[in-house]
Amino acid sequence: MTSTSTLPRADATLPWAALLALGTAVFITSLTETIPAGVLPHMASSLDITAGEAGQSVTAYAAGTALTAIPLVTATAHWARKPLLLGALLVFTVANTLTAVTPNYPVLLVSRVLAGVAAGLAWALLAGYARRIAPEGLEGRAIAVTMVGIPLALSLGVPAGTLIGQQIGWRVTFGAITGLTVIVMLWTVISVPSVPAASGTQRGRVTARTALSVPGMAAIMAVVVTFVLGHTVIYAYVAPYLEHAELGSSTDLVLLVFGAVCLVSIWYTGRHIDTALRHLTITAAVLFTVAVAAFSVTTATAVVWAAAVLWGLGWGGVPTLLQTAAGQLGGKHSPATADAAQAILVTLWNAAMAAGGVIGGILLQGIDITAVPITAAALGLLSLVVVLVARRGFPSDHGDAA
Known part of the structure; x- marks a missing residue:
């Protein structure tokens, strides 16, 4: 196709x-x-x-x-x-x-x-x-x-x-x-x-299982889990990390910069998503992975600030990208399928957020703070791999065989 x-x-x-x-x-x-x-x-x-x-x-x-x-x-x-x-x-x-x-x-x-x-x-x-x-x-x-x-x-x-x-x-x-x-x-x-x-013929037939059976949908949901989990692991414990990097007094400013850059990211994503969804999703995963990997390698002030900017650029458009991917794929079947896909996404998103806080806390208490960005980077890399291989969930921006 x-x-x-x-x-x-x-x-x-x-x-x-x-x-x-x-x-x-x-x-x-x-x-x-x-x-x-x-x-x-x-x-x-x-x-x-x-x-x-x-x-x-x-x-x-x-x-x-x-x-x-x-x-x-x-x-x-x-x-x-x-x-x-x-x-x-x-x-x-x-x-x-x-x-x-x-x-x-x-x-x-x-x-x-x-x-x-x-x-x-x-x-x-x-x-x-x-x-x-x-x-x-x-x-x-x-x-x-x-x-x-x-x-x-x-x-x-x-x-x-x-x-x-x-x-x-x-x-x-x-x-x-x-x-x-x-x-x-x-x-x-x-x-x-x-x-x-949904039309009368669609009522009562579209369930979560139906939506997940659409080729490519499971891959999109896998990226939702891994990406959100990776982001939450580091975001929930960014204050302890910044204290470790001797930037604890600048936590509010770092988060403000992160939020401002997220706005830039979502603006750019909105401008290009209808013609470059796959490219933007790959770029987001690369930026996020590089940013949190940098957190784990060094605590040099300039690198931490630069990584925070890359993190914001990578993360800002992710909610839009993943919801658009799920909506477009589900919408090819029916509006009801698209709605069911969004419900799955919302469920997995919140579950990943909750799990991210727990996992981050276990890493912080059981190992040390550096384990937090390392884990986040690994999850980001996993997200990237899934996007690269899942051409049905994230099809070529110029059309390809699905």
């Missing part, structure tokens, strides 16, 4: 208002997942629990997403997409409101699981939604615009939310997220067009 890139019409334009609404939803869900890390001491003090117990609020969110994304997407395959997305955002609003007013630790955990469930469903819908409302030939760019919410949440949202939490209170941070979610819901109602559910 021959696969060729579809070129957009010269007069084709993106539905910017709708895509930015979807992108803001991505920003909110990404921010809510990670924001407790910046306000853990305040949450712990307020609820009279330990910082470790407060940290489980991140785990609860990830668990809610990982455990329910696939069954929820399968169960709602015949539902119209816009009401389903609005419903997920409504549940997300209720969950964050409950977090903001929680009287105790058990209620906190319940609210975080509920938020994770809603976010998982929304995440499984958003990339496919962006793809389906984009002009033909601009689907990848549409996903890139939507996914810009991820680096924005990490580089700008988390520091801002942490500052609010420190200065006013962590409950205010979650209350602000609730308010922003309400705005996004109204924005979605006004600006995002409706898209139909």
